[in-house]
Amino acid sequence: MKDEFEPRIIGFLCNWCSYAGADLAGTSRLQYPPSLLPIRVMCSSRVDPLFVISAFLRGADAVLIAGCHPGDCHYQEGNYYARRRFACVRKVFETLGMESDRLRLSWISASEGPRFANVITEYTEKIKKLGPNPANKKIFL
Amino acid sequence: MEEKIGVYICECGPNIAENVDIDKVINVVSSLPSVGIVERHKLLCSEDGKKFLKQSIQEHGLTRLVIAACSPKQHEATFMKVCEEAGLNPHLFQLVNIREQCAWIIEDKERATDRATRYVRAALRRIPYHQPLEKREIDCNPDVLVIGGGITGIETSLLLAGPDRKVYLVEKTSFLGGKLREFEKLAPGMESTDKLLKHKIKNVEESENIKVFTNAEVKGVIGFLGNFIAVVKTGENEELEIKVGSVVVATGFDLFDPTKIPRYGYSKFDDVYTSLEFEKMNLNGKILLKNGQPPKSIAIIHCVGREERGYCSAVCCSYSLKFARYLKARFPDVKVSNLYTELSVPGKVYQKFYEETKAMGVDFIRAREIEIKEKVIKYLTEDEKEQNLAVDMVILTPAIQPSSDASKLAEMLKISQDEKGFFAEEHEKLGPVSTSMEGIFIAGCAQGPRNIADSIIQAEAVAGKILSSIIPGKKLEPEARTSEISEALCIGCQTCLEVCAYGAIYFDEIKRVSVVNEILCRGCGNCAASCPSGAASLKHFTATQIHQEVVEALR
């Protein structure tokens, strides 16, 4: 039990949709793996690509950005910008042959408690297969 | 000053206590730097709990506060209020969610406890970087600027105007009433328009709380909810500065220009008219052909420009029925044929109105590829048969489209337009008459095609919004967790300005730096993430605070 690899996923959750979605998952007592380390931001557009990169280099096994579905952003269009920035940073990872699967963008609304639980469960499984983030042990970062 | 952080862990009855070993958490946390006191409580959000919190903050002279309890969406506000009462700046507080996102989702108590500890540590790592944020209050001007003197604008003005709320009604033409003035009767009741309009206009003109400007134009609007300054160019060509707290855009619509579709023969053949031209003819009692003779057979062409514009204008069918009634009333034997692609008579009354009209011998033909020639209409029937219909007058019902000056106005007010060019509501359901700019509202056909009844409903909706949100003497409390831009670090690339949805960032040409208007800013943080040099940051969600949180969570 103890020595089984338990991924650590940094999750930037937008206050209005995804964070509320996570709360709903909780109030509905849905069980999902304790792999998520939620960081509350007001909008997915607050997530500076550098947050993602430094979380990754600090050894996060994965980084999740979750926000309102397109069109539903509490701030009208924030998530569209978030998506562009994410596309950008992910392309950087891909092009450099780094595991871009460790970065994920998901739209989860306040009413999608079950979806939230699924996303975390399913993503955790995926990361388990990938194994720990090598950056964790690197010294010359 | 010596920092002293207080950590309070809520048992939330059994909710947290049962699944998290709170004592264990307390154990770990107590040893952490500058943690002054760590305590648990049965139910912090209860009256007793709040009292206990307030006392502890004061007795221990806490400088920062971390509470591990339920979701911030539940009780952040509650506890911030307690901080305030206790004389601690409410932003020097962090609420850790160990219920919804911990106790309730993890069965294994050991794991849940470990998670809870982690969360609390992360908060403790973050809290030293919290800054006290000041609570600001601004006066809020109750007066209203209504742009557009049509039925919607009139209705809004009448509802809003009162002894403690002035309304400024700006109309670009020389008279109030808009397009409605030309309508003799209204569908489906066929009551005379005067009944509705005349006395409303009279009331407006007589009200000392409504100032009407005709032949006037809004030249510019700056400011924000509660504090707009509008420049109005009056009929006398003088420019007035008007201070208002909110703006209502009720600028109505224009008709689609039928000459864009040559096959309708508009302005090519005689006796082809648009609906508005026909209303006028009817109002003046002169429905006559070019040659002075009364018409014997008339075709009303529906859905003109429906395909081109890409939406149904919702009103054409019903007023076409009204037109048929006009005609039948004047020339009992006249032959009226409606050529439509889709017939739309929704709602509880129009179906009946339609059936009665049909019963009067008015034809309804589903037709495609309509082509108007001299005194004859070619079209394809539903079963692809080519037909010719001889008529001596044609009435086109062109689509309703945004008024020509919509874009100019949208730009001036910094509100957005939808892909069709109508003013865009904040949210179809959550904010149907609000816009991207707080304090600016839209009603009537300016927002999209709708009939008079619906326009009036929107007018009332807007009035309701304003009356309930901008009560005279009210102070506004703008968001404290706004963005800020470091003058020292800003290089003036204005990326932030481009991505801001609220026009909350302006550029200081002299200093060559971007500046946040903290009252317009809603605190999304988009600008902060878009700034390469870290000059823009979001209070309470600064790069450092988030970074610290992440680092500790990963420890």
Add this chain to the structure above:
Amino acid sequence: MANILKISKNAEEGLRELLRFLLEKKRVKAVFTLRKINENSAVSYSLITDSEMLKDALPLFPLMPQNAGKLLSRLTLKEHLLEPTAAVVRPCELRAFIELVKRKQGSLDNFIFISTTCPGTYPLELSTNGDIWKKLPEYEMCVKEGDIVPDIRPVCQACEHFIPYSADMTIALIGKKDVDKSCEIFLNTEKAEKLIEGMDGELSEGELETKEIKKLHSKRQEKKKELFKEINVESLGLSGLIETFGRCIGCHGCGRVCPICYCVLCDFDSRDYECEPSTYESELKKRGGMRVPPNTVLYQLGRLTHVSVSCVGCGMCTDVCPADIPISTIFLKVGEEVQNLFNYIPGKSVEEAIPLTKYEKEEFAEVED
């Protein structure tokens, strides 16, 4: 068909002639170009107002002491030019400047841009030991033949954007057998045509994009493939990055010379990236050791995310790197990939908004779920 002004002097002389004409006829207030500034034959960009000084001008000298885009931005950051100024710049420098203008870091007003079909430039070190002067004959030969010049900087050898996008005048060099006898100036704008009115030389018509140009283009594409193969960017992975950037000395010189890095203070030099002792302690607990100063890889990745969308592949970063890291190759590759996402060519047109300042409602379904 573009208008051509032909001057029967070698390309550089002809260009000098043109610049002299513009200055003397007061068509321009000043000329921005490379110039030999002393007997040690050091070459630097200069702003020249006195036509006499043009004798030392080396407008076509195959060296990029700095990306001119950065300099033009420095020149027009506070205010736009009030009087016309001719700037002789390379295509990538012009593109860099346009990217900067999009970021309000300068203004195009009153600039007349004179560029060339660019054969590329030599590494800086060749100018420090003087070898560059010995190489000029070989350079000219390759230019005539439309070949890739040996020993020019790798990114130049792999550069596909060697025809300027928005220059008023373009000096045709590549594949011109007679660059040593005649100077062909393509007049791309009316502004350009007006400016040269009254200048002697014959007007003719012709195509800038000759078959030699197309040939070179495909050669360069080939070269680029090889270059990318050498470094094998796509298969670097984290370990590869650590190996490649392991010898980085953290001088951030790459950022300082990068035309797209326009921040007052680089975020990575800011307080935000300082580590508290406690951070070191937790990192040590995790790793048993830690490189200091930290953030070597973070800096490079971070700069990539900031720059890639606008990287014009000018190669300055590699050229100044004291640790000889092939930064520019990596940035070129990543830049291309990111730019393809938005099919955006940085610096092609000033009208095109920077992709990250706008969005489409329907896009990138592949990155979301």
Add this chain to the structure above:
Amino acid sequence: MKGARVAVKDSIEKTVLNILSKAIDKKLFDVILIPIMVPAGDSYAWVLAQDKSLLDSASSLPPIMSVQGAKALSSVTRMGKTNKKIAALMRPCEIRAVIELSKLSQIELDNIFLISMDCPGVLPLKDWLKDPTKGINSFRKVIQRFVDGDPEPDQSVRPVCTICHRFYDSSAVDLHIGILGKKGEYIFFIPHTTQAETIFAELGLSFKDDISHWQNGVDEVLKQRKKKRSLVQEELKPEVIGLDKLLDTFSNCINCHICQSVCPICYCRQCYFDSDKVKQPPDDYLMRAESKGNISLPPDKILFHLGRMSHMALSCVGCGACEDACPMSIKVAQIFSLIADRSQELFNYIPGESLEEPLPLRVFEEDELHEVETP
């Protein structure tokens, strides 16, 4: 002064590292800050080494100075004192920079134990990168030649190292390791603090041995270095004295400011010369151009270098990082050494020599420097 004479096993490097790893075993230090070869094997990076296994690829005297050690240490302690007990093994010029930076509050020395070693100099970064393996071998020779006491420095090291006259210990160091004087058979551990004595006593070192061999060794080399230093500086003068000369010398400068960013003493978060303050509207540049017919861009290259000199000359430790990193191979360090020596003499201040001595420009004496006054 006494020290501990330690017999060299295998190599000086091994001997030193051996003792340090023992120190870790015995928990005398938690962490060693030391240059360690990077995975690609083409450079050395400063590493806070907690696992002593890391010391296997460490080097007590690496062939290059990729990053000035003081910069590494300040990145660890600028935000506050560390709770780990860190031993930092550095070259004398790095130690001196550390001392200067601690005076400037960029380094917090609590819990930091400073160890220095006699330094034969380092290879130029550019040469090294051409062939690291070759570099390692040629540097072995450099060390050998140095400890053999040949006063003539090996020409493969950086020019500025060949004129270094501070290659031995600063009195501000906790422990110095003398490798001169005994041809590499023995090295000397020379404590400067009681802390040093107690710690290394734990490792069985007793500081009773006579160290005159080492002292003589140092004096020998020092004599020659001083000679060479003044010689080189004299040769240099004609190149730099006078504005025109100075302009010529820096004419190749491309304003990358890398010299400043690698300089341990240039500790500003943002260099004044990169700030907005130096950026002017176009007509300012045009005006200056018109007055001379032209202006080379960027302007103010010399202003930058003179400005930097005036900021750091008094604390310049002559480590040569600037020259090593200059993409245009300008003799920055050698030129600076000229200015640094003169200005340091003025206050007879030796940067990094002692923690107690205040930075000259932070204090004054009422009765001094009359030579600069015009009566």
